[in-house]
Amino acid sequence: MQDASILVVDDDPGMLRAVSRILSRRHHRVVEAGGGAAGLEAASVEPFDLAILDIRMPDMNGFELMRALKKDQPGLDVIIMTGNAEDPDENLLRAIDEGAYYFIQKPFDRRVMLALVSRCLELRRLREERERFLDRVGRELEEARQFQLSLLPPPEYAARGLAIAARYQASNELAGDIYDYAETRGGGVSLLIADVAGHGTSAAMVTGVVKAGFRASHVDDFEPCKVVDRIREGIRDFDPGRFVTLCCIRVHPDRDEIEYVNAGHPEAVVFDRGGGVRLLDSTGPILSSALVDFPCEQLTAGFATGESLLLYTDGVTEARGAGVMFGRDRLLEAFQRSGPDGGVRLDAVLDAVRRYAGASARDDDVTLLTLARGGA
Structure with a gap:
């Protein structure tokens, strides 16, 4: 899925620049936000295909931000990332339980990040195609029902x-x-x-x-x-x-x-x-x-x-x-x-x-x- 719109939220400016540079090379449009409040403000202006959120931020943690973003954009896909090495399995399970697509540990390999984002966006594309197909089938079935009634x-x-x-x-x-x-x-x-x-x-x-x-x-x-x-x-x-x-x-x-x-x-x-x-x-x-x-x-x-x-x-x-x-x-x-x-x-x-x-x-x-x- 080329030219996706991706929101990246992290209170570490260096990490923001690194993620943005990696994804921009794949022709994705990246919007950076330095915290939870800034991320919510960016999401209020435009919809995003994917959000990559840090867990530990001073104003709002990544899980809280994910819930807030999904309240306004239920179809938003989210990848959670963290630099905390403690309980990685617990963080992974919580991320998935709360509706994230996946969880990635910092520091990460750029190839892992790109593969994860590409897979997430590809599944999103397939899901949207399926929804469009089902919408078309639904319209055609309704037309057929109306024909039967005629x-x-x-x-x-x-x-x-x-x-x-x-x-x-x-x-x-x-x-x-x-x-x-x-x-x-x-x-x-x-x-x-x-x-x-x-x-x-x-x-x-x-x-x-x-x-x-x-x-x-x-x-x-x-x-x-x-x-x-x-x-x-x-x-x-x-x-x-x-x-x-x-x-x-x-x-x-x-x-x-x-x-x-x-x-x-x-x-x-x-x-x-x-x-x-x-x-x-x-x-x-x-x-x-x-x-x-x-x-x-x-x-x-x-x-x-x-x-x-x-x-x-x-x-x-x-x-x-x-x-x-x-x-x-x-x-x-x-x-x-x-x-x-x-x-x-x-x-x-x-x-x-x-x-x-x-x-x-x-x-x-x-x-x-x-x-x-x-x-x-």
């Missing part, structure tokens, strides 16, 4: 005698969950909820494929089996471990029925007007490049006025509190006891999951989607 439709929908509410909560990484819905030509809607295995960039890429497959199915009026076929074809070239579970439901209000495909996803739930519960079981395997020849069956079920649907990802039921999963029973209880409004019901579920799982509730993506017919 793939989602509005969380509320009300038309055609149907009311939809959705809630999406990503984990601490890029998410693998996605939901979508679209109006169909027959006066109904089609719903999709999907969960891509894993997290991170590759999982986020697959969610884009899922979204594209669903939207491209408008030519087939979002028929569930056609949606699944397009998504399966879209992930054909992905690693088999990057599989997808999903549930796609097309609602036909004019026929009081729904068509659905469940590809290895948690069972969708139908609530009837009397409070009864029906489950829409799996109709086929997960979607994976290893299972392209295994079709999913499309089934039909009744869906009358006053009934509602609930779809969710396993981040809800598998949230853990004290080692035990949240489970479907707690999900249904939280959903049903919160009144008829879909958004309020989903918020109640999310609140129940947070209270049950605590901080671990963010370990996985959580997505919920509900549809009520006739506002019930």
Whole structure:
């Protein structure tokens, strides 16, 4: 690290000149200070990459000065030096314990001083590069998260005698969950909820494929089996471990029925007007490049006025509190006891999951989607 800015503090003018001469020959900028107060004053004017401090000074010892300097410049690296030959090991341990980079005994060999300074500055350079890299990665991840959010439709929908509410909560990484819905030509809607295995960039890429497959199915009026076929074809070239579970439901209000495909996803739930519960079981395997020849069956079920649907990802039921999963029973209880409004019901579920799982509730993506017919 060339042209570093180095503060040298020592009450011995001869030692100041010697250290300054050694370091200046390596093109470092050296600021000399004859004591602790002068060192603090110099540090108040400009930041330094490294400080070399004598331990024994009349106004402030090197350890006290190091603490004061680091209070204002937490990232400052410090080398402690002393001419006291007593207890060198104890001084070394104290220097390192208090956050110094290293400890050097006077008189020192110039080569040792140069090697120590060079190594310290090189590690500082690598640390700063790492911090810049992590900052860039953080910005890019946030941009990716915002892109993922842009793939989602509005969380509320009300038309055609149907009311939809959705809630999406990503984990601490890029998410693998996605939901979508679209109006169909027959006066109904089609719903999709999907969960891509894993997290991170590759999982986020697959969610884009899922979204594209669903939207491209408008030519087939979002028929569930056609949606699944397009998504399966879209992930054909992905690693088999990057599989997808999903549930796609097309609602036909004019026929009081729904068509659905469940590809290895948690069972969708139908609530009837009397409070009864029906489950829409799996109709086929997960979607994976290893299972392209295994079709999913499309089934039909009744869906009358006053009934509602609930779809969710396993981040809800598998949230853990004290080692035990949240489970479907707690999900249904939280959903049903919160009144008829879909958004309020989903918020109640999310609140129940947070209270049950605590901080671990963010370990996985959580997505919920509900549809009520006739506002019930």
